[in-house]
Amino acid sequence: MDDVAVSAPGREACVRLDAENPLASLRDRFRMPRDVIYMCGNSLGPVPVGVPERMRRAVEVEWTDDVVRAWSSAGWHVAPERVGARIARLIGAADDEVIVADSTSVNLFKLLVAALRKNAGRKVIVVERGDFPTDMYVASGVAELLGGEVRMVRPDERAGAIDESVAVVALSEVKYRTARGYDMRAMTRAVQDVGALMLWDLCHSAGVMEIALNDCNADYAVGCGYKYLNGGPGAPSYSFVAKRHQADLRQPLTGWHGHAAPFAFVDDYAPAAGMARLRCGTSPQFSLIALEAALEAFDGVDLKAVRVRSEQLTSLFIDLFDAHLVSRGFGLVTPREVERRGSQVSIAHAEAYAIMQALLAKGVIGDLRAPDVLRFGLAPMYVRCVDVFDTVAALVEIVDGRVYERAEYRQPGKVI
């Protein structure tokens, strides 16, 4: 990158920024993959150092020695509540307002049905185009089942769409594709002002910024365990329900682990008190144990400081974008205003597909969202300023050398 008259930092400046990073040592909490620059923590986080030994113990000690007794002796039974409490501290909730169970999609289903039942008489679920598709898919499944209506709006239509017919609004705090972020407090208030309930999807925000669910008076939330929480592939998801909504919460997936007395084995269903009623079947323990061990990477970490580092990384990426990528046919997808974006930078290019293939071949791991968006997750606990610099430099090389024109990068089906 030898563009003349560039105001963005050079590589040496980036090395200096990393040396001055007060959170630099957090990177040692991860087994970073060798020989690559990992910019995909917004899809799947890397391995926190405590996980392998914890998993070995779960399989080779707890299961092997205690077998069924480990449900008690190793605390497997109460893991959904215990891990939920750990996550609660990362998202501004009380320990007994969060539980880990099932996938994000299944949890969205539970809470959207609960919201329609709570807000009886209203039938509309508002979701936003461009949010992660499962939010829209699950909303449509719920509406079909209950005779509800999904109002799927563009961001510019949203304000007009939230009226007194709306039962619940489901929005991602940070959008998966653009990294655009919402003001949780203002949006929650606007939704509640018309008597609707607010459900936040935290998949792309939890772990990289302060989240204050209770301080913002959120009603419900769901989130994912395997992105910035680093819980491993398909780690179970969590649900948040504000204390004020717990007593009359009616979720439809009435499995035995959500029963008031699951081991009494009675014929009739009676929901457990509190968040336990959001449990359904038996939790996939190994995936839950991996998530629990992964969360230790957050021990003693101040999310305010994490957000400062996140802003430094995304701002640096955008400065380098302005200096080197605009002139090479890239467009900026992520908002420029720092307070309106999450911990990711997305850029667009007409040759995005082939460019991402070429980038992967160079050992820079980002991903593509068809047709033309390249996404880079800047997880502030382990991504460095030099990683951002080297990523942009690799993009420059690929474009200047027309590397993306090679046939091997144009084959379909290889993208991640």
Place this chain on the structure above:
Amino acid sequence: MDDVAVSAPGREACVRLDAENPLASLRDRFRMPRDVIYMCGNSLGPVPVGVPERMRRAVEVEWTDDVVRAWSSAGWHVAPERVGARIARLIGAADDEVIVADSTSVNLFKLLVAALRKNAGRKVIVVERGDFPTDMYVASGVAELLGGEVRMVRPDERAGAIDESVAVVALSEVKYRTARGYDMRAMTRAVQDVGALMLWDLCHSAGVMEIALNDCNADYAVGCGYKYLNGGPGAPSYSFVAKRHQADLRQPLTGWHGHAAPFAFVDDYAPAAGMARLRCGTSPQFSLIALEAALEAFDGVDLKAVRVRSEQLTSLFIDLFDAHLVSRGFGLVTPREVERRGSQVSIAHAEAYAIMQALLAKGVIGDLRAPDVLRFGLAPMYVRCVDVFDTVAALVEIVDGRVYERAEYRQPGKVI
């Protein structure tokens, strides 16, 4: 056990039976817990020998080195279909009729809703008292959601309850509490004769007997991965849908992994072809990988021979029961007719709770179903005739020595 005039085998005879067992070497496929007799495989199977190394590889190689790329490179994306095909071969289904995803409770929900939609105009779900509670709980959740009706019947009321108002009948092939088994063929025919659909819960039968879903013309089935399939705590569950019902199957948990093109990220839902539409969110990979590795314990195993061994074990238990336990206040809960029982023997005693505590303290691992049933899972791939003998001998000792009267065994809350 020195009862006089006993026709049941003694310990030496049991040792001989084990020596003659053509499946004896299958026990080496498991890491059996040390110093205990493990009779709880109907709740949680022990560790198959291939699992620890496979799990180590999943965490320390696939996730560590490839991180997000492992979704493709390690075949994580297609694991639900791949593991489903392995299970299909154990239950008499075609490879593309079974998929692994979510818990048994969640799968029951999907298929009961699908059945009510398929059999539109009928509103009744028949379930049986004494089946595993989650079947009843989920059925009631579905009925409440869709304006259906749950007809919860005792076994003796069942025949009269299955009429032309019934949309679907959900039954366990083998009951969790009594080990009573059904004739799948006759029951399926009787249900279909009135135009209802048949959903089998295979949690307590798969892996210990031949199951012929297609040969019996079953419509739907669900089952659990962690009992006789030994997939580890909370292993994900599987669903079966007969090919003839797949094209118009409408399940309500419309998450992104069940979409026709999940990585196109379009706003509108369109179901995938075939069983993939039963996927919902991202699968908990580590639990799924443990299950897949566990299923290798079935490689080359003939389930007909497994059933022969299972009948030998349960018959031996009942012979020993007649010789030594009837006279000590125990009652037989499991049917005497060998063709009417699964691979478990349940016995009742007024002091069941304290007796099970005392038994656990002696290193015999069974479990209790309140108020008075002691369950013993006789998993034919690793339980031996001597284990059965020693279990009965331990019960005799506990009763004759009034060991169960000790205060330590009467404290509540210790039971498994």
